[in-house]
Amino acid sequence: MTAPQHAAPLDALSFRDRRRRISSRVWLALTGVAAALTVLPLLLIFFHLLRAGLGSLNPEFFTSVPAPVGQPGGGVGNGVLGTFLLVGLAGAMGLPVAIGAGVYLAEAEGGPMANGIRFITDVMNGIPSIVIGIFVWAWVVVAMGGFSAFAGGVALAIMLLPMVTRTTEEMVRLVPREMKEGALALGFTRWRTTLGVVLPAARSGILTGVLIALARIAGETAPLLFTAFGNPFWSAGLGEPIAALPVQIFQYAISPFEEQHKQAWAASLLLIALVLAMNLAARFLIRSPYRSR
CATH class of the missing domain: 1.20.5 (Single alpha-helices involved in coiled-coils or other helix-helix interfaces)
Structure with a gap:
């Protein structure tokens, strides 16, 4: 050389x-x-x-409920718990549907039904979150007779669906066709090829899309104002209002009290740190989309 x-x-x-x-x-x-x-x-x-x-930021901030209005101290521990519960509930309801739909779209490719689902998914991606909140309020909150964590989870799950569906479709499409053909040549059925070969190969890319979608919905405020509503106390029941960090930040930001403004800044820092951590995890996973983990 x-x-x-x-x-x-x-x-x-x-x-x-x-x-x-x-x-x-x-x-x-x-x-x-x-x-x-x-x-x-x-x-x-x-x-x-x-x-x-x-x-x-101090230990009390992470473990306490909000202090009475106008008094110093307190924290957002109930909001942290509520945020994790709402995001987990949304993931439990939305991820199986979204991943299944993404696999179907990738395997079906063309066809009127696949194209129709793909179009609807793209439209859903552009719907404002406040519209989703109003929709869930009309169909879930009114039917249940009150605000609830379940309604908030439904709203976030609807937001989750189009993002994860399209990501799953693209990741499954990136799996080399030779891997599928090799499995079929060995006598695997199509569904077994999808579950045993295609999904493990696309697992890292799908997990990346899931983490990014979860980070996105973790910071949503508008749909939760119409569904979960917020709660100044500890609450983990699915049938009652529940606190969430974005809702608490909104309520503190419009408060006339300086102490709550400081709490809003601290809660915003905590929320963006959580979102940043999830995005860093997604970047770590995307480094090798076909390596089995």
Whole structure:
């Protein structure tokens, strides 16, 4: 092998080559600036939350319920519990349906039914979350006679469906066709090939989409205002209102009391830390989408 050659200086190049090199450097610098501008808002939000909310983080903040209005102290422990319960409930209701629908769309490919489901899924992805909240309020909250954790889980599950369905479809499509054909050639039925070969191969990519979708719904506020409503006390029952971090942040932010404003900043920092952790986990999983874990 020959040693790598260093780029020739600009004065040793022809006018055309010099212009191309300068143009390449300019566009490379512009793309770098664009990448920095993309990351800058996240960094500004995160550092502002650190500055405004870090001082309010203490053991009581994670283990206590909100203090009475106007009094110092208290925490968002019930909101943390409610958020995990709502996200877990949404995942339990929505993930099996979404993953199954994604596998069906990938295996069916064309056809009127598959195209219709794909179109409806894309439309659902663009529905505002507050509209989903109003829909669940009309069909679940009114029917049950009150706000509840179950209604909040239904609203978040509906938001989960289109995201995970489309991600699952794309990940299953990325599995090499040779793997499917090899399993079928060995005598596997089609459903056994899907469950035993295709899904394990696409597992990391599907898990990545699941984590990103869960992180997305964990920060939703509007649908929970119409369904879970919020609760200033400890609550884990599915048939009663339940606290959630996004709802508590909203309520504290519109409060006239400075102490609750500080709590809102601290709760926002906690929420974005949870979302960031889930996205980092998703990035870790996406590194090798076909490696069995």
